[in-house]
Amino acid sequence: MLLERIYDEDLAQASYVIGCQAEGEAIVIDPRRDIAIYRDIAEKNGMRIVAVTETHIHADYLSGTRELAAATGATVYVSDEGGPDWTYGPDFDPAVRMKHGHRIQLGRISIEAVHTPGHTPEHMSFLVTDGAQSDKPGFMLTGDFVFVGDLGRPDLLDEAAGFVNTRFQGAKDLFASLRDRFLTLPDYVQVLPAHGSGSACGKALGAIPTTTVGYERNFSWWAQYLRNDDEQGFVDELLSGQPDAHAYFARMKKENKLGPAVMGEARDRDLREFTAAELRAELDADRVVFVDTRHHSLVHEGTVERALNIPGTAKSASYGAWVVDPEREARPIVLLAESAEHAAEIRDHLVRVGIDTVEGFVTSLAGLDLVRPLVIQPGELDGFDRALLLDVRNLTEYSAGHLPGAEQLSGGRALWNLDRLPKDGTIVAYCQSGVRVSVTASALRSAGYDVAELDGSFAAWSAVPGNVPTSELPVAA
Missing domain, CATH: 3.40.250.10 (Rhodanese-like domain)
Known part of the structure; x- marks a missing residue:
């Protein structure tokens, strides 16, 4: 069995490729929208991506499930739990809609969908059994259910999606999911979560990539409440001290439920390099948005008037979602970048949060009118x-x-x-x-x-x- 974790340090998000080497078939779980990395892994291992799925309707990034399926012909699997308010939209009509217990088979690898509501009502975790080694599951991909040292927060629907007081029922659902779905598993089952330290989907996520059921059973903050059957204490502790939810989460929820746009060939198009004169004309006519990607100390020495500052590549998706709202801003984006490759890398980060309008770049501010921020x-x-x-x-x-x-x-x-x-x-x-x-x-x-x-x-x-x-x-x- 092939099991590979792909981690996006920008959004602290993990996706997984699981493959059967005997059959040459692979599934991708919780993919992002810049999908080349999944295709490269499959090609390197002589596999075809035949299935793609996700643990839930994500809030912190735009899912690449439809993008990857369109590029590979893979079958899409999505949750059909949680009730009508949490049903994936008509753009997912070709998908297989899974109930609790649904199995996806790749050769001797079995992937079982386990309904684990709490973070969201439709949330699925996936138990993975490598039939070549055992007839028992050895791994659980927990999505935003169980993290290393923490749990998925149940208040995001209130904080970011406009719901009212769903956090309390969500916290109770999470308590039940832990009791009835997670803690019934053997201690040796490895836990592979969808987020790590730095994610806003929990308040105390660990930086270690994996854990086990046994470790969380014995050492997590929440285990004492389960041992004592103290649901109210659990709810109170879980809901206290959660970090602010970013406003763009509401857009991600909506787009991920309806079906993110498929970029197709536009995903890999070459970006245009603007001359200073061309960019100045576009700025004067207010036809483009300019993004200064330098450290703020350099921005303070002079930048384009009304430029947005998205410093560096490492957190460009995170910060880009703070300053660009595609629902209100349709103008093309021009980046300050070191090279065409650098610009393409930043674009790949931005599409992870649904910012698809990067058109070009410049490598210098020479010849442009600059101002100094106060x-x-x-x-x-x-x-x-x-x-x-x-x-x-x-x-x-x-x-x-x-x-x-x-x-x-x-x-x-x-x-x-x-x-x-x-x-x-x-x-x-x-x-x-x-x-x-x-x-x-x-x-x-x-x-x-x-x-x-x-x-x-x-x-x-x-x-x-x-x-x-x-x-x-x-x-x-």
């Missing part, structure tokens, strides 16, 4: 005339300590909550060290807001003698 030093803050002091970190960070008088709106939500921001006057914004605030400030400037960044952000301000953070939270009106 940056103030920590020592200037007290005397600076501002309309709002804005903390763009997560609520958990803000609650642990923030600048006195600051209001919190995380960077992943800012563009979707402009009504909370003053249109007149200057907003002074900060994060922990300066990266997230540069990303967020660029989006707000592009939307027409006057934003100054606090140089060095919270870390620099806290290092000034006499500056003391507060943990007092605003009193609700």
Whole structure:
């Protein structure tokens, strides 16, 4: 049996290729939209991708299930559990819709769908049995059900998809899924989750890629509540301290349920290299969105007016989803990139969150009109005339300590909550060290807001003698 984990450090997301070497057949579970890596693995191992499936309707990235099936002819398998509100849309009509216990057979490899609601109502985990070695399952692909040291959060439907108080039933469902589906398995079963440390789909995910049923049974934070049959204690602990959900999660939920667009051949097209004169004409006519991909310290030395800052490649999907909303922004994107290959790599990251409009790139800002974003030093803050002091970190960070008088709106939500921001006057914004605030400030400037960044952000301000953070939270009106 072939079992290979493909991990996206950008979105902290794992997908898996499982293959039967005797039959030359493979299945991909939870694929992303830039699918070349799966086809390369299959080709390297002399396999055909004959099946593709996913554990649930994802919120944090756009699924590549339809993309991969269109490219390979693979059969699609999706959950048919959870009720009518969680049924995949008509674009999935050719798919096999699975109930609990459905089996996918690849030679002697059996993959059994196990309904494990909690994170979402339709969620499936997959028990994998390598029949060449045993007649018992040795692996469970748990998706967003069980992580290493943590569990999938049940509040995302409230936080990101517009539902009300589904978190409580979701938490109870998760308790039952652990009791009735997970803890009934032998200790030796290996657990392969869909996310790792850094994902917003849980609050304390481990960085280790795998675990076992036995390890989680004995050492996870939640095991004590299951041993004591303490459902309410479990619910209370699970729902407390979850990180902010990014606003783009709502779009991912909707598109993944209906059916993500298939890019096809456009996925691999060459990007156009713009000359400075060509780009200047497009910018003057407001026909393109420009993305500066440099570190914020370089952006502060000068960038294109209203440029978006998506620093580097490593987190370009994560930050790109903060600053580009494809539902409201249809203009093509032009990147500042080191080369055509660099631009294509960033594009591959952006399509993972449904940003499909990258058209071209430039390798230099020479010949373009540049502006310097407003940056103030920590020592200037007290005397600076501002309309709002804005903390763009997560609520958990803000609650642990923030600048006195600051209001919190995380960077992943800012563009979707402009009504909370003053249109007149200057907003002074900060994060922990300066990266997230540069990303967020660029989006707000592009939307027409006057934003100054606090140089060095919270870390620099806290290092000034006499500056003391507060943990007092605003009193609700």
